[in-house]
Amino acid sequence: MNFLYSGAPKYWISAPSTSTKNVWITIQELGKHLHMKPYEKRFLLSPQLLSQYNVNTVEVFQFPGDVVISAAGATHGGFNLGCNLAEAVNFIDHGDWVNMIDEMTEFYQSRDVGVPREIMLMAESIKNTTI
Secondary structure (H helix, E strand, C coil): CEEEEEECCEEEEEECHHHHHHHHHHHHHHHHHHCCCHHHCCCCCCHHHHHHCCCCCEEEEECCCCEECCCCCCEEEEEECCCEEEEECCCCCCCCHHHHHHHHHHHHHCCCCCCCHHHHHHHHHHHCCCC
């Protein structure tokens, strides 16, 4: 979730979770030519290019006072169109999120990046500890 308090707008591109596989295929294919790993997040793909790889996208301009929420599993990215003040927070509405860590760890490890599972489990245990 991203809230834009003030300043210049933000531009967002998002692909639904149903397109995640095609997004990764596209990034891996293009990443070979750019000598980058997909998770490095150093490039932004245009909606026109993504459509050539059968990826449906939505473009959004966020203005001060707007909230942008990315759907679960959606691939998203964007950039500021100037100086602004914004706040972002990640959250999950899945009640059994601790068990989802195994699934996501496998997902990211297959892409040569790790998820800090121990840190997430430690945070959960601290949250449930009373002093």
